[in-house]
Amino acid sequence: MKLDHLKADWNYPTNIKQGVGRIGELPNLCKDLGMKKPLVITDPFLAQQHMVAKVLSNFHDHDMHCDIFSNIVGNPTEQNVKDGVAAFNYGNHDGIIAFGGGSAIDAAKSVALMVGQTLPLWHFEDKDDNWTRVNTSNMAQVIAVPTTSGTGSEVGRASVITDVEAKVKRLIFHPNMLPSIVILDPELTLDLPAHLTAATGMDAFSHALEAYCAQSYHPMAQGIALEAIRLIKDNLLKATLDGQNLEARAHCMVASTMGATAFQRGLGAMHALAHSLGALYNCHHGLLNAILMPYVLKANRSEIEGRIRRLTRYIGLKDACFDSFIAWVITFRQQLSIPHTLSDIDITAKDACLIGKMAFNDPCAAGNPIPFSEKQYTDIFINALNGEI
Known part of the structure; x- marks a missing residue:
């Protein structure tokens, strides 16, 4: 082909x-x-x-x-x-x-x-x-x-x-x-195992999603992020379930490049936390972003709800609302066999305060729609440990 x-x-x-x-x-x-x-x-x-x-x-x-x-x-x-x-x-x-x-x-x-x-x-x-x-x-x-x-x-x-x-x-x-x-x-990418296809694809998704939700003025990056999210929604599961689906692989590869092009607009709390957890636990970065995603979205709801409604319409979800998008993200992760909590990958609460401090000081925190405090980062981390959305 x-x-x-x-x-x-x-x-x-x-x-x-x-x-x-x-x-x-x-x-x-x-x-x-x-x-x-x-x-x-x-x-x-x-x-x-x-x-x-x-x-x-x-x-x-x-x-x-x-x-x-x-x-x-x-x-x-x-x-x-x-x-x-x-x-x-x-x-x-x-x-x-x-x-x-x-x-x-x-x-x-x-x-x-x-x-x-x-x-x-x-x-x-x-x-x-x-x-x-x-x-x-x-x-x-x-x-x-x-x-x-x-x-x-x-x-x-x-x-x-x-x-x-x-x-x-x-x-x-x-x-x-x-x-x-x-x-x-x-x-x-044809030989990439299913679990890595899913984790790396969700990393690309997190780049595009955080870029789309960032506060800085960059309409070009925002538009690129939208299309990257649509490409991932339509193709990542196909590429994960059938690693030889070359067309799905091609779309996911382009979406990854688009997500990184878009995040010059900014990243946010997903990456601030993922960087901190990765440094302490040496976990896969994309997997961390995938697990953290719904918890960070919920914490940012007051600032991003309008943007998420527009996103749901663009990617074709039936109900154009924030709760519908959260529900779809959780279902999408399940279909990709992404764990629901950080506890599922053997992360514990022993470093909770340190994680909050590290995330607060991470450069990506500057792009988050809400300037979270150290305590708020700690709370998001605890929620992601316990599955509380």
Whole structure:
């Protein structure tokens, strides 16, 4: 199945090659950027898979050489980035291919930043004007090749990196961290297991939903978020139940990229809590967002009810009201086998106050429709533990 009607080239927000089989263009796209010896950064699992071997073989057929770096954990750390920089320098590489899910792409973008810096990684955390410290002259170019449909990191200007010592996740930001080229090839997602298809898809949903509900003025992002939510509603369950449904996979992949494009409008309490929980419990980020979703929606009800009514009409729910949307979200999660509470994934209340404080201080909290206090974040966390909506 070629799905030629879904093949396209876009230049928003960067150069995107969308369509089945587009991964075959990778060597020529590297040459277009002047890369002669790129470093492929991926995760340990993908490094052993056929799709990566096929990429290496394709480079060989084009008389090009590349190495692989895969020393990356599920929530990438500063040490992972340091090791990636060392691998880049040791191999005299001249560019980076970020290949995989959000963890690999986030790590790759941070490596691309840090190969040109003398200051430590945390000096570029997304606070105040830290980004102006970056020496852009030696940053590496990146081609991003997502293999999941969730984080949308391929169109982001930041990376989420775990500070193991402080037990927090930090955003590393610079405008030039946006990859130069993105390849969206849905064939690369066909082997993604059902539970990861669901969790990453719900991550994309959370991006679009929080962007849609954010308070800042950005009608373009709001419109993109609406359509991303519709694509996920219509296709994520199909892709989860039938992993070989290439058309559903393609729509989910595009929706993921759209969600990340939209969240320049802002994120919110789902991500503030998910970042905090991920740093402490090392849980899958998309799964955390999926579980937290109805509890955060309910807490934000007074500020977002009108927007949610418009959303329900757009995505075709029978009853255009807030309660109908909450009910649909809960049913949708059940169909995807997403747990209903944080307790279901072995999170406990022992760190409740700390979670509230961490979420309150997370950068994503600034985009939430209601400026929650530490106690309110703690209360949402407790509700999500106990299933109280």
